[in-house]
Amino acid sequence: MRKMGNNKENKYGSKLIRKRPTIKTLSHKTIKSTIYVKSSSPYISVVKRVHKFIEQLNKTGRSPYVRLMGIGKAVEKTLSIACHFQEEKGRRVDVKTISVDVIDELQYQEDHEEQEEEIENDEDRETVLKKRSVSGVEVKIYLAN
């Protein structure tokens, strides 16, 4: 959960407070086989993690592939990692485009002005959630060719 750099008002009179992360649920299978690539995650460390996952999955056989998920800004990084494994390492790689629903938290300016004066902290304002679709890629790196 990161605060937005520019929380300026837009034309609808609302203010974007924060972008929320994608919805994740608890599943032991995905914990051991899925990596969410962020735009800020370093390239090499993701590559190393994929190697580590492949090693572990070879032992346990929980899943036939390692799954990389990247949305928005992280798509390019995810694809370049996929290329690395396809070209350099000669592994079978599947790429699928996906679209993911994410949630934004918006803040509308209060209608009644008497309330407006009383509110000192932004924390005390009510917020509204809004759905937004983001496109991304899902990369499957297979253990066996």
Place this chain on the structure above:
Amino acid sequence: MTGRSSGAGGKKQLNKNQVFKRQKVRNARTIRTEALASSKDGNDISESGGMLKVDQFILSRKFEIKQLQLAMHNSKLTSSTRVFQALPRKLRRRTASHNVRRIPKRMRNRALREMMKSDQQQITKRRPKNSKTHGLTAAQLYKLRMSVKLLRLAGKSTSLKLALPENITASNCNIRQKMKSLKTIIKESKNSKSDVIKLNNKMGSYDNTGMNKLAPIPKGRIKYFKRQRFFTWLPTHVWNAKRSHMIKRWGYQIPWSPTQKCFKSTHRLGSHSAASDGALCMDSSFMGTMIVNDNSPEKVDNFLKSLISDMTRKRATLKKYIESQTWFQGLIYDTNQVAQGPCEILWINENSVIVRLHPSLYVSVFNRLLELGKKRLSIQDCRYSLGSITIRGAKALTALSSILRSPMRSTSFNQFKTIANVTDETILPQRSMFAFECSDPRYLSTPKKLNTGQPNGPSADDIINLQTAFPKDDIASILSKVTDPKLREKSYENQNTLKGLAKRRQQLQTMKPADSFKNLIPFRKEQDPLIPIILVRRYITKDWVLIVPWFWLLPFWYQLNRVSRVYHTGLRQCQQLDFEEGRLYFPDDYPFTKIGYMENSLYKKETLQAKWQKKPVSKKVNYAKIKGIHFNELPAFTGEIGDYFSCDWKLLQILRNGICYLSKNSEELKTCDPKRTAQFDEKTGYRLINNLNDVFEVYNDVKNNVVDDSELPIKLVNKASSFEAPDLMFNGPISVSIAKVPIPVMAVSCSLVEKGHAKDNARIYRIPEKDMGFWLQMLKGIYRSDGKKDHDQEIPLPGVQDLIGFITSATYHLGEGHGMATGYIYNRPFSDINDQKLVLIRNIGTNVYRLAKWKQIVV
């Protein structure tokens, strides 16, 4: 080869145990052979060399084979392990090696076999000792017999379903009196007189609410009354006391920290959901709950609303909290508008509100409300009638959903179902509250994941629905059930005993068809109790609070702790997580409140001081003789500045006020006047303040005064714009007023730039303007010619006048990978020149300054 000598070759050094173990294994594996010299002639072959001495040859081969077999056997034995060694830490018990009952049932047979092998004595059931050898005096024996009788009577009273009378728990009456009153109660109940309270269950649960008065301590088992005279037990006390270190504070016995080491696991499970795959839970029933109702007939003037508004500086009565029913977390203020501490508020409707408070300030707030709201308010003291569990971590929702089952149709429960497997709860709306009636959690024989019907988890629309389709009526009806003493009492009706549950479970097992659902005892609509619960996500502290009636808490707690990767925690872990996430922990990080101030300058100070005094002289840091702390030295003090064992807010107040006074006409600050000694006013006899040394003399005058909380030296200011110069001329002579006028401070979280980490009570200095260049260079990093960072820099020292604050809690931050510190600074005079937000931090008793960046914590 010993461990020490092997260490010389760059190998890992072994400790004593490892060396012993290794030697043992090695001894076991060596195969003895017959020495050549041991046989008479020294050889199997005859002197001439042509003949074999068959008998001797066979004997020595026989010996070798025997030794080989022995060595195999021995080496197998040395590495053998016992079954209790294979258990996870959570299930290990101190006496498991010789008491099989400490080992889980499925492993007991193996444990018994192992014990037989090693000739261990088995512990059987304890036999009653011979009465002649009990070793008691006649008086002791009499007392014991009496208490047996007393327990019997008490047992009779609960089996007659009567609540125990109040004077049974009183500390001042003796056993005889207690028995007498018990007997009269039993007699009266037989005559069916009406002034006995009848219980509605076999467990002895009842609703213990104080209506417009403080509630008496809950009556549990009579055996344990004496131990709870001053410090009440939480519902889970017996469970926690076996697994945690407990502390006695604020009228409760509270788990402090699990006996098992858990610093790293707490960080991993509790702080960020991405790294977490478990949950941390804690019995937070020591947090006091009160329910305030406005029962005045005309509700035009909104008495309750204005009261709450006053107490929270107009925050908790905003639309977000009253109409939208968002859980409020913020500061509570007393009548003089001084912050008292954190509080939590939930509005049930316009006329009633739930207030949740820390036990240290509960009684004062309760009494204040009682006094203010005479006749108009009715206040329930629910300290001992509502318990709560706090749970956090990625598995929190999964764990909760695997023990909660609602047999009634409920929209709120259905909503809860949709998010039952969510790990990262930051996606949820700010108001995330669920309230429903659930069945006894013990009906589930093992906690089982709730079937949500959505294999891929909730969609974004489901999450938004939580906000837009908030089932207000549904929740209101449950809230009214939780807040009504009679309905709470009703929830205990037919509360099952373990025996009763086991009976029903047995029936379930033998029932046909054989493949039917056997994990859950089916709910019987007419007889079985329904428990109203509230589950709230606290937005600021990022955890869940489950509020249940007091005597229902234990079943929930037992089941919750059976879910895998759910760990129990104590107050220490709360503090750790608050620190890691840059929040303030009450009371340690709240020196601007009375309770926090006393905690710092009395409770913690005395503990640290006593610890220091116990040390031998050679190990004691001599704080008064530490050199090279400041660039300027004053005659008024030597060595460490201020009190050595606490954050000395009094010093900060006098110093900052004094400097403010001395430089009021933008004069240059004089440190001391070598020609003159201290000066006093001729008429009044008060000290005159002409230079910095005089300010410290004022501090020396007052430092040994008794600490009192009537006037706090600091006050919290959240906005830089509201930092204003204290009015020093207001309170008479200057040497009195600088020790009286509180200074404004702001809460900050500092992160250290370089190596090293701060400790509690460290001192914060501002960077003098002359040294700014050096420290900015330090921020970028000063490098040696080989490209490595140079840490051996000569550091320019600040002066005593640069002291601007203290660190309340600090240590190494596992997540950030460097030192972090929470503290308070007096920021006013240089906020404009210090855009970089840099400060220097120095630990007590050292003269090393560390550069740190600070950012404000808005309280």
